[in-house]
Amino acid sequence: MKIAIVGAGEVGLTYARPWAAAGHDIILCDLKHSATAQAFAAERGLDIATSVGAIAADCDVVVSCVFGTVSLVVAEQALAHMRKGALYIDMTTADPAQIRIAAEQAAQSGIVYVDVAILGAIALTHEKTNLLGAGPGIEPAQRLYAAIGAPLKAVEGGAAGDAAALKILRSVFTKGLEALTIECFMAAEKQGVTDKLHDALSDIDQASLRDFLGALIRTHVLHAPRRLKEVEEAERQLRAADMPVAVLPGVKDLFQRTAEQISANPLQTPAPTLEQAFEWLFKANGVSRS
Structure with a gap:
């Protein structure tokens, strides 16, 4: 599976490592990548893209790990290029209202969207940190995270934006x-x-x-x-x-x-x-x- 991770900071790399180890094809995207991201990319023989649109069309999954303030902008850039049936995972700390806007845009484009919130200290528990998710893409997202031992619990009856709220x-x-x-x-x-x-x-x-x-x-x-x-x-x-x-x-x-x-x-x-x-x-x- 080809997974694009937008935002190669602490959160993005936390999940990039085990997904890569599990055999997934990882693509990193970051405008201002850190030395840690560069080292990970070099170790895996990866380039770090700077344009979401340039990589989104080829991916099965796009995972947004950017700052909440640019969450909607990044989502719009990715959704404009993703193919129908692909999975968009929003792991940002965005305003729930903006997540709901992005989820509606995804639905109109036939893209499966899920809002995933981090509930603990990821610096301490890494990919084992508890996650909470909501939205149409919760089930495929749970399978993706479960494969690396990441606990993703669904908000019962929840819609995208509920996990962030x-x-x-x-x-x-x-x-x-x-x-x-x-x-x-x-x-x-x-x-x-x-x-x-x-x-x-x-x-x-x-x-x-x-x-x-x-x-x-x-x-x-x-x-x-x-x-x-x-x-x-x-x-x-x-x-x-x-x-x-x-x-x-x-x-x-x-x-x-x-x-x-x-x-x-x-x-x-x-x-x-x-x-x-x-x-x-x-x-x-x-x-x-x-």
């Missing part, structure tokens, strides 16, 4: 948690209670993540005013200990906003369901849910 939302959660962890555990380490903090947090392991997060949402719309006081005290103590404080002010702002909304329009139920909590949150913040 889920990746962005996952990043909101994980990067926010990472920032809060740094702020919290630096303070714990300074006070010599890091191990004890792990013990104090151990009850969270007793529930499923879904149940734990659901409980946070359902109780936030009731107890934000009281919890605001805890956040304010936590910030005061960190500042008193001369610790850097970046995350808690944002946390405090959110709790402050919810507390004011509760004061103006409290829920009329003492134990809201998740659906009721979401309904109240969207209404209180003046945001459409759809």
